Amino acid sequence: MKLTYLGLALASLTGSVHAADLGATDDPIKLAVNEWTGQHVSTHVAGEMLKAAGYKVEYVTAGYMNMYQAMSDGELHAALEIWSSNVSDDYAKQVEAGGVTELGDLGLDAKEGIAYPAHVADMCPGLPAWEALKDCAQKFATAETLPAGRLVDYPADWGTPGADRMTGLDLPFKAVPAGSEGALIAELRASTEKGSPLLITFWQPHWAMSAYDVKFVDLPVGEEACFNDPAWGPNPNAVNDCDFAPTRIFKASWSGLADKWPAAAEILTNYTMSVEDQQPLMGQIDVDGQSVEEAVAAWMAANEATWKPVVDAATK
Template sequence: MTFARPAAAVLSTLLVATALSGTPASAAENDDPIRLTLHDWTGQLISTRIMGEVLKKAGYNIEYVQADYIAQFAGLKTGDLHVAMEIWETTGRDALDEATATGKVENLGDSGMFAIEEWWYPSYMKEVCPGLPDWKALKSEACAEAFGTAETLPKGRYLGAPVTWGGYDDERVEALDLPFEVVHAGTDAALFAELESAYQRKAPVLLWVYAPHWAPLKYDGEWVEFPAYEKACYEDPAWGSNPDMAYDCGKPRGPIWKVAWAGLKDQWPGAHKAISAFSIDNDEMGGLITKADLDGEPVEKVVATWIDENQDRWSAWIK
């Protein structure tokens, strides 16, 4: 036989449990799922799952949804998707500006991480391509051949990121008249597997490398120094060395932004506040990515360990 417990007793028990855990028993305004987008690079999976698991601690119903990096903005505008934890200034700014201008998407501020995405080469390649890191060194036939493969010779090969990441590398090659062929890696993992293989053999490689990431920490190398990015470079063909084409400069650098459906603040104000408070810097994220990509820990374990070791930090986000 069971007996109904008095409401006061239930509330007392709940408050005791909350005090012991250091987190709210439930701060969720409703049971509707908050949909966080997942993409195809390790750091984004980590930052998204950290935020999602923290929101679960506050009682929110969380769904993780695989989504294309740029195409996700369509879902964020309609409210079919709710939160994107990493929009990089380097590649996502155009899509972010267009989406926020509609009033249907909100920028929740920077994540604490600073983005660099650019052409990168191992330092040993400077021996066969004198003049690096200046981009003009890549214009020489000798340098192009030094970076070439059987499939691209006499042109050099530049290994770009998956096409869905954007970045305008094909346009950059054409605008700067570089004797290179852009070959896009199929996945983030394939991109860095090729770097690992080439580096071990001291083989030619020129590829897209980004930070925060373990690669520029593990390997000795440099980013190519293109003409510094200005907004006009992407918008005005008259800007820069090629008067007829845009994108004759390097990629922008800047914050990694947190973005949400504009209705988030009304439907889940507590979650809106927590996501706005989320912050992790490059060094910390680089270490977490290293655990997953180099040490072989599942992303879920990396996140669970971070949650266990940083309770004071994330508890303040959901306070």
């Protein structure tokens, strides 16, 4: 997929900033901060762009699966990285009710799936074919899961997509939710360093995909019928017997955003983030130990020609 870059399609405009176009600059715009590093990067870059336009910004920790009621109520004002393959039903309900408005695609080329470090293929002959997991599940077993194999799933707040696929494909694995994104990384690191078996729910873009040579299991192609019709797919008795649906990553806001902060709504609508920009920042934070604020500030300073046209187009 062709990667998009911040503001390449936007021309820088000239003129002076008009306060009326900015709206209520005395009131802070509250951006939702969820549980993974890539989302922190996407959110802080957007927030710093809003600050450059003259806004006050607050970064508010919010549960990814249940933040949409707060957004509909105007307690949160935008979420910058929503994954279509793992979004709660409440999102659609709030959009339909009129309290939440979609702001378009973020632009990341993304994939989610069931994954393993490359060395695990030697322990489970037949990988990456999903059928291979039927015969080698006990190699992934722990005291917690015996006799089933162990799948390290997403943190509980992110839903249960890994568990859903183990059930859908009738695989002898028990899904154990990780405590956080950091816990998922710790599992990949430990498996790679020890050469131990690991099956994990994971995604790209993520710096760990390269650092730990992570591969995806080949699952039946995800399509709408798989999620609604048990008769579809290899297991006639269950839904979710397929891969994740093709993933779209998008942005959304409180529906009152454009009325209260017109230029901010335009900035967030036109804002995009590429894999090539996001993934190195994630590595600087999770591997090199920089704070999100440090990494994003350095990126903003070095890439003004990339993001500033988006701000200028909305404010001048």
